[in-house]
Amino acid sequence: MSFSILLFSCVEDVNISFEEVYISSENRIEINIPKAKGNKTIVEVINTDIETAVARELYIGSADSESPKTINESINLFNEEFHVFKTDFPESEQIWEAQIDGEVLFQSPEIISVSITSYVNTGGAHGILNITFLNFESTTGKQIxxxxxxxxxxxxxxxxxxxxxxxxxxxxxxxxxxxxxxxxxxxxxxxxxxxxxxxxxxxxxxxxxxxxxxxxxxxxxxxxxxxxx
The missing domain is CATH 3.90.640.20 (Heat-shock cognate protein, ATPase)
Known part of the structure; x- marks a missing residue:
């Protein structure tokens, strides 16, 4: 009985919720993603993994290079690459853009599922649409x-x-x-x-x-x- 009470108490103490974070920058970069709130130890793990996933989606560098870990780093690199493009092709009217949206698909005392949808267009025949799912343990924040x-x-x-x-x-x-x-x-x-x-x-x-x-x-x-x- 005492073990059951302890387990129930731990689940209740987790109490993770989400708020929406909006980030924008030049070159039509718009990012809307969920940010976990609650138990500091747990939400730091979840938010770090979400940020890494978003940074990876926005990264347009070489596949052989390590992608940035933070959203600000990836935004700066994106803008730098665009300025290089404009320097090399000053007459081009091509507009670069990136739209990234995150959504909490499901949340229970055991599992949290998050979807990251990205659309990035850097001047090709068409932009690249990609969807990534992230699953987290609700009690630890660790990715599954x-x-x-x-x-x-x-x-x-x-x-x-x-x-x-x-x-x-x-x-x-x-x-x-x-x-x-x-x-x-x-x-x-x-x-x-x-x-x-x-x-x-x-x-x-x-x-x-x-x-x-x-x-x-x-x-x-x-x-x-x-x-x-």
């Missing part, structure tokens, strides 16, 4: 690797594969089951677990993003974290 979300990833893959086949069929995409992998982006929502493949991860650019939600009831036996919020 996808492999730790499920008790049996191999069996789960067979269920997810059926949904991928249906999603690609609707978009008339040639799907190769023998090369199937779970997506990099998996998160909790109110309706179930969402699985998302960004552009090019399954089909060509024209196919866009492929996503679908599997109800908790369908895969509850594979879930490590409780879906009750």
């Amino acid at each position: 690797p996808n492999k730790n979300l499920f008790t049996d990833s191999d069996s789960l893959k067979e269920i997810v594969k059926k949904h991928v086949i249906e999603a690609t069929r609707k978009k008339d995409i040639v799907f190769e089951p023998e090369n199937f992998q779970l997506p990099q982006n998996i998160g909790y929502t109110e309706d179930g677990v969402i699985f998302l493949y960004n552009t090019f991860q399954i089909g060509p650019y024209s196919s866009g993003i492929i996503e679908f939600t599997i109800p908790f009831e369908e895969i509850k036996s594979y879930l490590v974290f409780n879906s009750t919020n």
Whole structure:
């Protein structure tokens, strides 16, 4: 009994909430992201990981170079690259822009799922749209690797594969089951677990993003974290 009371007390003490943070800069940079509030030890871990993810999305340097860790660093680098571009091509009317939006998809005493959607255009034929899911332990703030979300990833893959086949069929995409992998982006929502493949991860650019939600009831036996919020 005493252990149960202690556990309940710890969960209550976590009490993590979120507020929206807006950041803007030249070159049409706009960032709207959630910022965790509450237990200092926990929220520092969550906010650091969210900031790192946003900084990585805004970074346009070499893939071989280490991306900046803070949003301000990434904004400064973005603007510096634009000024270099304008120096090299002064007659160009190309406008650079970046829009990054964050959203808390799901929150329970066990897990918090956050989505980061970014659109960055630096003058190509089209901008780059990318979505990233981050999952955190509510009691520690530590990020949860996808492999730790499920008790049996191999069996789960067979269920997810059926949904991928249906999603690609609707978009008339040639799907190769023998090369199937779970997506990099998996998160909790109110309706179930969402699985998302960004552009090019399954089909060509024209196919866009492929996503679908599997109800908790369908895969509850594979879930490590409780879906009750």
